Amino acid sequence: MAPQSRDPLPTFLLTRPEAQGARFAAALRDAFGPDIRIVTSPLMMPEFLSPAIAEQPEALIFTSETGVEACRRLASPELEGVGRAWCVGNRTARAARAAGFEARSADGDAEALVAAILGTGERGPLLHLRGAESRGDVAGRLSAQGIPTAEAIVYDQRPKPLSAEAIDALGGGRPVLAPLFSPRTARLLTAEVARGAPGAVLWIAALSPAVAEAAASLPAQRRQIAAQPDADALLDAVKALLDAQSDA
Template sequence: MTPALILTRPAPQAEAFAAEITARWVGPLRTILSPLLQIVPVPITVDLTQVKGVILTSAHGVAASRAATLPRGLPAWCVGEKTAQLASEAGFDVIAGPGDATRLADKIISRRPDGPLVHLHGVHTRGGVSERLAAAGIGCIDVIGYDQVAQPLSDAAFEALQGGAPVILPLFSPRTATILAGQAPFAAPVHVVVMSTAVQNAAAAINLRSLSVAATPDAGAMIAATLKRLRVMAEQGL
């Protein structure tokens, strides 16, 4: 039976991930896009003209920055390479981080930049960035720039998860894993690939055939882990 790859990220990121997988995988595969989060902009009314730097822990934070009153060329501390690329295109002077918010905060603390900084993030966020910086004596303003509204699985995704063919599910965030778990149980043999142990913990409530953790918390490692799982499944005749 042809396995299904269900991608639950918002559409632009899911489409990019699907393109990377299909370009590298030669076996049979059915790809289903079923975003479990809808990104909704939140108006930014805080005056940010005096901040000395911005912290961006997602691509959506970069999008939110366009609606904020921020000086051009401002230093931008970015969670990873993809966010850094988008921030550079938006006119920021970027510093790329190690791939997760906690280690990004540690990097900022080690560099001791002048504050205040502003962390543009969603309603649902992890890592306690501003709290960690404040504890280290670095001023940081928390600003919500978008909401991540939970969505149900698409009909195609739900049908695949209740069918007999194997399903591979890359999960990038604890919130997405929690939303997915809330729509379980699933009848299909489900193989999950997660970005971090935090996502792994959130996915624990899902009935799984296998679970793989990416080597590092970034899109490249998630692609590699997903392809590895597909190869293992093919070798086992799943």
């Protein structure tokens, strides 16, 4: 149920890739009602790549749903017959299972993923299929601990400018609440706001301290960091921002 307030709810600005943005938009409508205003303007679009795979791994590592989709598109004999996957979180694991893998979720971030793999007696070799920009040095840390792990860049996220609708919302004088899921998205939004809507009234809900740090230069009136790096916790951070509005 939407919080009671004398003021209307802010506009929600979703900057994730379209599929993930649509899922979070549905969660927002479930939480705050079907009539909230949501502006969807992805700041990145995936470009899928086809790197050569040197050898067949015992299992794959996925740190995003986009990595799973890239794997589905990758025609590589070295990946045929690979049936296991380690996944950073539950959504990524569900995507991997849908792609036919026996997937295990670390239910967290890169730190949790490395710890989960190290704690199971995994011997490798492993292969991390990742994006061009990645945090946590998963392959390097596992290799240093005796589990040979290679990595292949299977997609890149190309920047996209904010849509005209998003710029209009940011320049409209009313608060705009932006849930931010990644440091790169935070940096891209910072540049877009500086270029097209420097007077925006922004509230920022950040998935993690790293995302909040990347968003530090945004001219935000209110900020909230999720208690843990997942979509449910980020939705709670959004609720906290709206509760603060109601109490003001």
